[in-house]
Amino acid sequence: MVRVTALMDNDASENKALVNEHGLSYLLEGPDFRILFDCGAGPHPWANAHRLGLCVAGLDAVVLSHSHYDHAAGFRDLLEQGLGGKILYTGPHFFEAKFAFDGLRYTDLSAGFGPEFLAENRVEHRVVEALAQPFPGLWLVGSFPRRHGFETIPERFVRQTAQGFVPDDFCDEICMAVDTPQGLAIFVGCSHPGILNMVEHVCAVLERPVMGVFGGTHLTEADEGRIEATIDALRAKGLRVLGLSHCSGQAAERCAARREGLRHCHLSVGDSIFLEAGG
Secondary structure, X not given: OEEEEEEEOOOOOOOOOOOOOOOXXXXXXXXXXXXXXXXXXXXXXXXXXXXXXXXXXXOOEEEOOOOOHHHHOHHHHHHHOOXXXXXXXXXXXXXXXXXXXXXXXXXXXXXXXXXHHHHHOOOEEEEOOOEEEEEOOEEEEOOOOOOOOXXXXXXXXXXXXXXXXXXXXXXXXXXXXXXXXXXXXXXXXXXXXXXXXXXXXXXHHHOOOEEEEEEOOOOOOOOXXXXXXXXXXXXXXXXXXXXXXXXXXXXXXXXXXXXXXXXXXXXXXXXXXXXXXXX
């Protein structure tokens, strides 16, 4: 059995002792691994773990889906509190600075640490170019083909490269897949490359159907037509469970509620799901 607990989400749950804020962090505890998937924006996920009686010390690995602050900045706080582990997985180009640009003003959205911080804390940085399998039945996947033209990235997102500012294509984004007897449980941070692009690629690479999708789908800025098309396409791929968090938006939750046979929830801070391990 794998327990997945939301240590950070935008929304509060019934546990009012916990802090909720804009961001995402999941703790996965299985028979063979203890992993953090994303770290939120600051120290509050680790205070929430303490309130829940969950340990985030001595972890097998930390996975950061991409380098936006609301998913990655809390990693600094994790290490500075003597927590976490010594292996960090990210996608390529993780340390290129990210910004939101309004035509004049740049707002820094980056993680707030660089390779020097990892070296100072003796953290081994492993870059996932396309596919990695850190543990049996668990994969990290990146390099997503962009097959669905309606899955667009907002123009305000840019990154700073050696050649200057360029539109952010989120080539650093990765996701995680856990095998279950019913298919893959796929965990996503923000799904900037497009949740449908991502899920289809994961299923094709691992040659397994999708059972569930959990995390941020970035449908909060999508219109109803795109949301409907996305969820219907995921259903056609076998999706049976949808656990939305963070940047998914209420319209996506309403759409999921209208789909017969699709079990769905919002994973708020302190909420857990339990997955049967093994394919």
